[in-house]
Amino acid sequence: GENVEQHPSTLSVQEGDSAVIKCTYSDSASNYFPWYKQELGKRPQLIIDIRSNVGEKKDQRIAVTLNKTAKHFSLHITETQPEDSAVYFCAASRADSNYQLIWGAGTKLIIKP
């Protein structure tokens, strides 16, 4: 069945450095790829998303890149800050549904002061 693999499961970076989280999806017909951030004890919230008709999208310190040929997409966070510490989830849309997402297992990002 369809799946999304997310790596790494834990990422520790020095404050001010960049962080990159990668996801690979299996359904070549997926066309929507959101990234959610879940801070400790809080609900997941969308931070950025990308559709299959673009290769890159940027919003201040965060960016997402998509390689449809290789079926992978990545989240890039530059100039990391303590408030970036959280679990990040990637997801890919299911081709046979207008509503369902296939989720990655999550990456715990730790920003070291």
Next chain:
Amino acid sequence: ETGVTQTPRHLVMGMTNKKSLKCEQHLGHNAMYWYKQSAKKPLELMFVYSLEERVENNSVPSRFSPECPNSSHLFLHLHTLQPEDSALYLCASSQSGREQFFGPGTRLTVL
């Protein structure tokens, strides 16, 4: 209340109890979801309700029973649960295939 609300926020129940989780969305969305979130696992979609789709994940045991009386309310009825059902249960809503907005979740503990 704004966004997506869930009650109760915490629930402890025995294996023979019957309880219900409630979700309400105030966003005018046309789809609602139940997810199960366990430690170190992907978000597990349990049910989706929309005008076009009603999806029930076949791996969800029958001891979980959803109810969606209208587009703003979603319930999850629980009965004879097992300890492995202990998890965070998240409700979400969306407008068609766009951003999903999550509720705060119900932390369920089954003794």
